Amino acid sequence: MVLVVALVPYGPLLAVISVMAAAAWHGRDRAPAEPEGPDESQTQRLQSLYEALVPYFSTPDDPAPLYAHGGDWEKTFPVYEFDGTGRVSHLVVRYPAYFTDGEADSRARIEQLLRAKSGRGREYHFAWDEEGNQLAVTVLPPLPTDIAAQRFVTSPGETVLGFTDPTQVQRTLPLSHGEEQRDVPPVVWRTGFRSTEPHLLVVGEPGSGTTTLLRSIALQALQYGDILIVDGSGTGEYACLTGRDGVLAVECAAAGAVASLEWARHETERRLIAANHARQAGQPLPDDIRRPLWLLLDRPGALAHLAAADGRPDPQSLLQVPLRHGRAANVTVVVAEQFDSADTLSEAVRQHTRARVVLGPASSTQLEAVLGAPPHTTPAPAMPPGRGYARLGTGPVHRLQVPATPDPHDDATSDVQRQAVLELLPPRSAQALVKQEQEPVA
Numbered sequence: 001m002v003l004v005v006a007l008v009p010y011g012p013l014l015a016v017i018s019v020m021a022a023a024a025w026h027g028r029d030r031a032p033a034e035p036e037g038p039d040e041s042q043t044q045r046l047q048s049l050y051e052a053l054v055p056y057f058s059t060p061d062d063p064a065p066l067y068a069h070g071g072d073w074e075k076t077f078p079v080y081e082f083d084g085t086g087r088v089s090h091l092v093v094r095y096p097a098y099f100t101d102g103e104a105d106s107r108a109r110i111e112q113l114l115r116a117k118s119g120r121g122r123e124y125h126f127a128w129d130e131e132g133n134q135l136a137v138t139v140l141p142p143l144p145t146d147i148a149a150q151r152f153v154t155s156p157g158e159t160v161l162g163f164t165d166p167t168q169v170q171r172t173l174p175l176s177h178g179e180e181q182r183d184v185p186p187v188v189w190r191t192g193f194r195s196t197e198p199h200l201l202v203v204g205e206p207g208s209g210t211t212t213l214l215r216s217i218a219l220q221a222l223q224y225g226d227i228l229i230v231d232g233s234g235t236g237e238y239a240c241l242t243g244r245d246g247v248l249a250v251e252c253a254a255a256g257a258v259a260s261l262e263w264a265r266h267e268t269e270r271r272l273i274a275a276n277h278a279r280q281a282g283q284p285l286p287d288d289i290r291r292p293l294w295l296l297l298d299r300p301g302a303l304a305h306l307a308a309a310d311g312r313p314d315p316q317s318l319l320q321v322p323l324r325h326g327r328a329a330n331v332t333v334v335v336a337e338q339f340d341s342a343d344t345l346s347e348a349v350r351q352h353t354r355a356r357v358v359l360g361p362a363s364s365t366q367l368e369a370v371l372g373a374p375p376h377t378t379p380a381p382a383m384p385p386g387r388g389y390a391r392l393g394t395g396p397v398h399r400l401q402v403p404a405t406p407d408p409h410d411d412a413t414s415d416v417q418r419q420a421v422l423e424l425l426p427p428r429s430a431q432a433l434v435k436q437e438q439e440p441v442a
Ligand SMILES: Nc1ncnc2c1ncn2[C@@H]1O[C@H](COP(=O)(O)OP(=O)(O)OP(=O)(O)O)[C@@H](O)[C@H]1O
Pocket: 145, 204, 205, 206, 207, 208, 209, 210, 211, 212, 213, 233, 237, 385, 386, 387, 401, 402, 403, 404, 405, 406, 407
């Protein structure tokens, strides 16, 4: 088009000739290509997959079965791709309309079979098209495990939980990776006044990376708000945050945790009342209410019986008000717990944490119990720390890899990663220390 316009002053004929020449040049490689079909070993793989599916996708009373022993796989696999090792990397499987694709067990049987026949040791994504009677199977590449903590390009109120596949999220984040820059699709969780999932629950096996995720959230939260940490694990993994600007307290003992959470409950009520006054008076919300307050609890279950032994309330019981009214008061609660203590989670925590993350190995029952829906992917053959799944409200289940955000005081932390975390820590100013002494312990 640009070419035609540019050539108009030289006469339409010249323009036509030039366009034809350009088209010929452009199309020089487009000679009809040899139709590319699968080679012999690929054909064999497809045929054996087809044969394995026959018992699942046929009934004796079907007069014209799509699947029959010795039948034609080309009718059932309209799309197929292979990777460099000759294994299937993408496959579309057509199946008869009577197959019970709405039933979880029927789907699971097919998914298990396809996974076993296409090669274990990889992660698969299954997309069932119930209307079209077809299933798309895609092999997923591993998620990147080498993304270090850094300032993510997000807006206030957005927290990056980790990174996922490009297929399910529209957006990518520019990340610095050593000298390079690369774009990676994030799982972004929105908190605050307009959030539909104002609180988060993280569950995992020991060592799966739940503390690291909370540390990553804390570093992001400190950019715009204040945080209060209750660390029931008692291993001091949040010590790097103690006394930093915006860190109201890092509580490791039951007494301190109860006192701080009592303060947080009053603070939530104070914010609510002030917000109501402002709204009724038609005035903008005061700045101290706009500033987000985060309550991060790592393994609160461990503190429950210590508090009880001391005659104090379970710290979780103090979360009721922040959980219930946090959205209107700009107070966000994050709770991390291990699977074996998940039964210590209070009803309020279960009910109000609509953003969910599972890290580390988990059975499909455990995943469904926490996420409320099964993932459409098979488990990773080897789960690196920080790998898991995230679900925001009733949205899709995303694969998740949390950015490496290690404890900078841990001797095992590499210098590069330590430096990355240290750079994100706010300064320690005298003001923070005074605030820390005065505020949380009411
Ligand atoms: N996202 C991640 N990327 C890289 N390494 C990670 C990640 N998450 C955790 N790790 C590493 O895995 C180990 C355990 O992490 P973390 O302490 O966060 O786990 P945890 O679930 O809190 O377990 P625990 O309760 O036993 O401390 C640490 O050495 C940590 O550096």
